Amino acid sequence: MRNLRLFVLAFVLVNAITACQSTSEPAQVASETNGVSQRSQNTLQIYEQAKSDYARWLAKMEESQALRLYSNDIVEDLFEAWEEAVDVYEDFDSNPAKATESYSVFSSGTYAETFDKRMVKVATLHAELLTLKETADSLLAEAIAEMTYLDTINAEALFGSRYNRIARDYRNLFEYVADNDLDDAQVKQVQFLEKAKELEVAVALQINVVPLKNQLALLRKEGFKSVAPISYTKAGATLEKAEAVVTVDPRDTSGIDQAVHAVKFELEHLKHIGLEVKRFRNIDDGKFEPLILELENQLHRIAQALEKGDLRDKPIKQQTAALASKTEALVQTLNSKPDVDPELKQLMAKLDAVNTDLSLAEQDKETLSAQVTTLEAKKVSDESLIDDLRMVIDTIKPKEVNASPVSEPPSASDVNAEALVVEQPKA
Numbered sequence: 001m002r003n004l005r006l007f008v009l010a011f012v013l014v015n016a017i018t019a020c021q022s023t024s025e026p027a028q029v030a031s032e033t034n035g036v037s038q039r040s041q042n043t044l045q046i047y048e049q050a051k052s053d054y055a056r057w058l059a060k061m062e063e064s065q066a067l068r069l070y071s072n073d074i075v076e077d078l079f080e081a082w083e084e085a086v087d088v089y090e091d092f093d094s095n096p097a098k099a100t101e102s103y104s105v106f107s108s109g110t111y112a113e114t115f116d117k118r119m120v121k122v123a124t125l126h127a128e129l130l131t132l133k134e135t136a137d138s139l140l141a142e143a144i145a146e147m148t149y150l151d152t153i154n155a156e157a158l159f160g161s162r163y164n165r166i167a168r169d170y171r172n173l174f175e176y177v178a179d180n181d182l183d184d185a186q187v188k189q190v191q192f193l194e195k196a197k198e199l200e201v202a203v204a205l206q207i208n209v210v211p212l213k214n215q216l217a218l219l220r221k222e223g224f225k226s227v228a229p230i231s232y233t234k235a236g237a238t239l240e241k242a243e244a245v246v247t248v249d250p251r252d253t254s255g256i257d258q259a260v261h262a263v264k265f266e267l268e269h270l271k272h273i274g275l276e277v278k279r280f281r282n283i284d285d286g287k288f289e290p291l292i293l294e295l296e297n298q299l300h301r302i303a304q305a306l307e308k309g310d311l312r313d314k315p316i317k318q319q320t321a322a323l324a325s326k327t328e329a330l331v332q333t334l335n336s337k338p339d340v341d342p343e344l345k346q347l348m349a350k351l352d353a354v355n356t357d358l359s360l361a362e363q364d365k366e367t368l369s370a371q372v373t374t375l376e377a378k379k380v381s382d383e384s385l386i387d388d389l390r391m392v393i394d395t396i397k398p399k400e401v402n403a404s405p406v407s408e409p410p411s412a413s414d415v416n417a418e419a420l421v422v423e424q425p426k427a
Contacts, residue, residue: 046112047096053119054089057082060126069171070133071178078125085118136177143173143189146196155203162199169195204250209243212263219267224274227281231273235266292316299323306330 061082068075092098092111099112109117137144147170150156156163169192176185216232216239219225225232242259245252280291296312299319303311306326311319 043097043100047092047099050089050099050112050115051093053116054086054093057119057122064126064129067129067133070136070174071129074125074129074132074178078122078129081118081121081125085115085122088115088118132178135182136174139177139182139185140173140189143170143192143196146193146200150196150199150203153200153203153207155199158203158206159199162202166192166195166199201247201250204246204256205243208246208256208260209239212239212242212260212267215267219270219274224270227277228270228274231266231270235263235270238263238266 061079064075064078088103088111092101092115100110103109103111103114147167150163150166169188173185173188173192176182176188216235219235220232238259242256242263245255245259249255280288283291296316296319299316300310300312302323303309303319306323311322314322
């Protein structure tokens, strides 16, 4: 009996254990599945974040190439750190699951964590570079503006050697700032600006004055200084004045243009005066009369145009004075006249008034036309309504005749219907 009880007890225990095992296995499988799914989701998020950081910094690194002027050493360190970070990123770029795997047996971090650590160094160097740029842009603002202007006026093409020396001094300014020698940078900037301004003046003179100097030198070589010394001296003085204008302010484009125009005018004047003198020199003795008569005929044509009559019975000097006086009087008369004739002004005012009345009349016409259009539309609508009523009456009358063969007195509705047929609204 005792053995039977032990057997039953053992059987119950075995069944209980088996039931517990069969119940816990699905729960364990479900738990493991959820864990794998959660880990995959986390891995994907980590990968996407790394991918986003890479794309964002790739654009920043491309922009950083232009910052070598501020510190070539920092830029070199920056790109070296970036390459190290990219090496890690490329290892798991094509395999997102690898982002959370251990990077190395010698490291406890994953690929993504190692990439993030190396990107911290990149960000630090980049921030240092931007801080340096901000300091240099503020401290060297004048030098930066001057160098930019030299590039706009194409100074390098005109004076290559001088430009290269100044460009070298310009780059050295940023090295002083990078080494935190700010006082030296300011002193060197003053020296740089002095040289750069001299180059700026040289460029302006080369463009505006040197060609005019070459023209004057050519005229001197052709003998114009000896045949027309007064005009030559005046042209030379005007040229010196233009050179002074350029030297004082090479960016005064308006003043320079006026000065250059004055020099060109005097050079042309020198040319034709010299040619006239040469023409007189080439005339044989006693044959000046044709030239004098030609000049007098030109003055005579001017006198006829000014209604001054024939002045050829007077010396040429008196003819010139009389024509000048007549011209001045004519100019004063023209200046004293009003810009607009009073009668014309009055007529223009009347014309404006008439145009205003016509405009108002046109507006009234458009208003009346709109009203007529509205009334005509209403008339058409009323006529359509009347036609509909007639059709209704015509439809009702035959039914009433068939229903009552004995004539009955007309009802009130018939009278009203007939009245609607007879009375029509006036158009």
